[in-house]
Amino acid sequence: MKQRIKELVESRITEDGMFETGINGVRLFKVTDAIPCAPAVYEPAIIAILTGKKEAILDGEHYVYDNRQYMCCTVSLPVEAGTPTASPDEPLLGIYISLNTKVMTELAIEMETTSGAIKPPKGSSQPPSMSLANWDDAFSDALLRLLLLGEDKADVDILGDSRLRELYYAVLKGEAGISARTAFGVGNQIARSIEYLSQYIGKNVTIDELAALVGMSRAVFHRKFKQATRMSPIQFMKSMRLNRAAMKIAAGMNVSEAALAVGYVSSSQFSREFKRMYGQSPKQWSQSTALIENIV
Known part of the structure; x- marks a missing residue:
């Protein structure tokens, strides 16, 4: 599935930049220049990398991630971010998905109502608001189904919100779920x-x-x-x-x-x-x- 996602994104990007997909909050990006980490503000979003590496620094802690993990940021955070290893031969290619906080809150509360209160692992504190999560089958499948909508306006208008909701649900159930459900749930x-x-x-x-x-x-x-x-x-x-x-x-x-x-x-x-x-x-x-x- 991940290879199919990569092929879809590559077919839609021919140059460096950030590109709209037509799906609300979903953009594709490509970087071929090494950019040192510089001040930025991460907004609530999922960042999924397909080729290359991305780096973010939060209060001195480095988060380096590639196509094995996606970044889940649940609140606005002051960070330093960059693409220090990007090059024309090894470009950074990825997908940026803004999190609709209203929909995430509805889903998180619905999950808590259905399955009970959030239960963090024993001995852990509240998780950080920026976390890395391994791609699992549910996330990969939901992301592929979202991107397969392509640029057909009718498909996007009719199915876009439901496919985004499906992806959000996969994130809430995945490794970043505790962090996301804490940020968007009852507490x-x-x-x-x-x-x-x-x-x-x-x-x-x-x-x-x-x-x-x-x-x-x-x-x-x-x-x-x-x-x-x-x-x-x-x-x-x-x-x-x-x-x-x-x-x-x-x-x-x-x-x-x-x-x-x-x-x-x-x-x-x-x-x-x-x-x-x-x-x-x-x-x-x-x-x-x-x-x-x-x-x-």
Whole structure:
């Protein structure tokens, strides 16, 4: 099945870039240039690699994955991402599938209603919000059926949502299922707090405000947040703001506008924290970084 999926994708991509399939949230991508890891923000998505390798770094932990595993990201996360080994002879080829949080929540709650509450492995903490999962038959079959819709508008309009739902269900039942069901099921407080934070990234959102939003004490919220993201809420907010600013600067926005857009009132504070995180001033960053838009 995986070989058939690869052939389908190769037949639809002739050059580098990110390409729409016509199915809502499903895109194909190809990269033939080595791109070092740079600041990015992962949104809730599945990334399935068919050839080559992809790398993401979350709070110092490296995730390198190829066609043996797919990446499942369940919340918005500040990461560094790149394709350091891509080349014309060994291109990165893959599929990016945005997760519809409403549908994922409906499925996760339905699964809990049917099979009972989530039961993480004994002794484990809440799983991270970014995980790798081996391709299993259910995932491969659902992905193939989704891509076989091709570009026929009638097929996509009539069957697209149901085939996406089938793929989501395969993810929830697979190795990334505990992580996904925790993020989207009944106990999804941390995911909701991150969604709120992402929505108001340019405002001064406090930890107490986030904790109150999900009905937790500050201490419990801090502990659960760090279990889910590997970062404290304060670290997470700073990384998210700086990563979004770095992406805006690399895309051509001037430094002052980028700082204001992510909630910094003081340009000097922004420059200090930016240099501390990336080893370059915002101005140096804008001169040295080439952003390949839409390659995730």
